[in-house]
Amino acid sequence: MALEQSACQKCESVLVSRLFCFSCNALQTFPNEVDFFEVLGFPISFEIKSAELEERYQQLSLELHPDFYGSAPEAEKRLSESATAILNTAFNTLREPTSRADYLLHLLCKKQKLDERSLPDGFLGEMFFLQESLDELLESGNEAELSGMREDLNGRQKNIEADYFPLFKKFEDNPEDPEILQQLQTHLNAERYLRRLLDRIPAID
């Protein structure tokens, strides 16, 4: 999807990030609803190379962070602080595939109402079974079996995550098909279940 380019409020150069102009080093004021892709200067798409994202985040941090505005006027200080805050939120959201998928999904379907509870067929039954075995393992404290369980859950999580990309791709080609977005929502709901189970497994070295 094409990115609508905005211009620097000071020198009118084309902005990479909505927050800062790399041409004239000026902080930009930004609207409350600025989207996270604009913040980091990436096109609105699920496909983001994590190394590039990380590099852009570091680049922007080195320009926006309040540490570098210690002797700046109060208004600029505030702007640097809120710009860094939104940069941090944007980076955290786009970095992980699940939170990125969730964010992008809500950005794409402003009108469509999604069923926030839908789950894949048979998923709930499986989860009940997994939950019961986890309860037993936690009680018995069997570390080998617990880490086996963790691996199993991690594997399931990876499988779900692997579907995000093709689904978003499919949606780009068929933007009129409401089913694709609902499918994504179903995946995200399932992932949340798995994460909750994983959180219950204690750290083992």
Add this chain to the structure above:
Amino acid sequence: MERIIGIDLGTTNSLSATVFDEGPEVIGEGENAVTPSVLSRIDSGWLVGQEAQERRISNPEKTVFSIKRLMGRDLKELGESVYELPYQVVEGERNLLKVRIGESESYKDFTPQELSAEILKKVKQRAEESLGEPVEKVVITVPAYFDDAQRQATRAAAQIAGLEVARIINEPTAAAIAYGLDEKRDLQKDGLVAVYDLGGGTFDISILKLSGKIFKVIATHGNTQLGGDDFDQAVVEILKSRVQQEYAEAEFDDPESKQILKKAAESIKIELSLSPETDYSLEFPKQGKSFSGVFKVEDFESLIAPMIEQTLESCRHVLKEAKLSTTQIDEVVLVGGSTVVPGVRKKIESFFGRSPHVAIDPYKVVAIGAGIQGHLLAGGRRDFLLLDVIPLALGIETLGGTFSKIITGNTTIPIEEKETFTTNVDDQTSIDVNIFQGERELIKDCRALGQFKLRGIPPMKAGLPLVEVMFRVDANGILTVSAIEKRSGKKAEIEVIPFHGLTQFEIERIMEDSFEHAIDDFNERQLIEFRQTAERVFRGIEQNWNVAESTLSEMERDEIRKQMEVVRQSIKGQDSQVLKAQLDTLGDLTRPLADTAMGRSILAELQGEVELNQ
């Protein structure tokens, strides 16, 4: 360029550092660089640092140490440990802890913030003397695991001390800066670093990712009530039981005995870092008892083993949070006085499977890192950036006493999150929201930070108002809250009532009080110092009177005797400046002694002491 110094406000010792032309270093030399975090009450003021340290046994109930452990806490949280302290701790309104000094009818209470402020004032004063310029702005370090209340308390202490806090940074992160920017370091330029920080009263473990100019904290965990003090206390318990084996009726509940045991435990701990066993002897003059014995390092190590295990538990937790295993950690850095204990070092080494870095003095490294950060904030360099995290989730109480997280733990700061609230009944114009911090599911297991009241909501049907509350955590890790009613666009008024902290009003009142007392306090402190100097000078003169008899005329000797009498009278008086002038005169009168070879060394000693104390 203005100077922003770094201050490590420690449980046991405090020190400052800055970036000199030759590079970052602590301010002051040797013993002078370190101010013990101890203060002792005199009439209406405080002695701070070494002078206070010396009064721990002679004035135990007036001598306060380990005040950092009380910052932003309440009695319930501190538990039993508070009763082991030789000084009295009470609880005031809003669960605010206070140290009570004095007898029943003429006592005075002091908040931990005020007491920490006294330590900061001393550190500030010493830094100013050493640098020869005023110090106004500082970077202060706190344990990474300090919550909002503890950070606010630290900031209030600085404010009371008349310091502007340019930034509060986390101790392990400060250490990482000092290591990461150390030119002589053999630390890798990029990689994952674990900082294990065990101080006098607190423990932190932080995992950082170093890449290029950026030092990013990935995750942190810790315990703000675990440190070398607890090692001492465990030793104290053993000493008590050993003494009781010999004297079944022995009692240790008086402040003096507590201090004697605590000091003995401290030196046993230090000795056992150097040798496999150590002799100790305990004197309890008031009870007319003495006791001696041998402490073995094995006994010490098994005593502290459960505490070290607790720190390793935190290490496991932080690795899980960071989604890393020990084998992925490139470097381990040790910080804090308690990491010099060999038993601690061994356990860390076996946990991480590698020998830790100790190139920079673990006592100094935090202050140095803070000094470097101060230099950056003052605009002195911009070749690195520290990205730190909030240690514990922040959130609010929701139905059924559950904790609803608004900002999760280990999120990079600064950060802002919005949450929308509405009303339950028609025409409701205010909403109360309780703020908590912690990682547990229920608010009863989290820390209550405060309550805020949203007022001035325009009257509407229930559920219609949309009050958007902004939770903002700044780069210091401190929370501020603001609110707006979306339908009317009206700013809702917000008032945060802190549960463990001082209100701005209270801080200002303390500052006014301390200003009124400042002149008196200064006079009093000088009086004590000059009185001590006078005693030393008298001793010196009397011990060497035979030299004076052979080298000075009778008239000269007479003048010295007269002047000594004048000084004696002034010692009883209350004016420090008069006493000083008379001591100076005595110094002039004894100066002819320097003309004799014999007298020279004596007098150099005498006058050297006088000058040191001016």
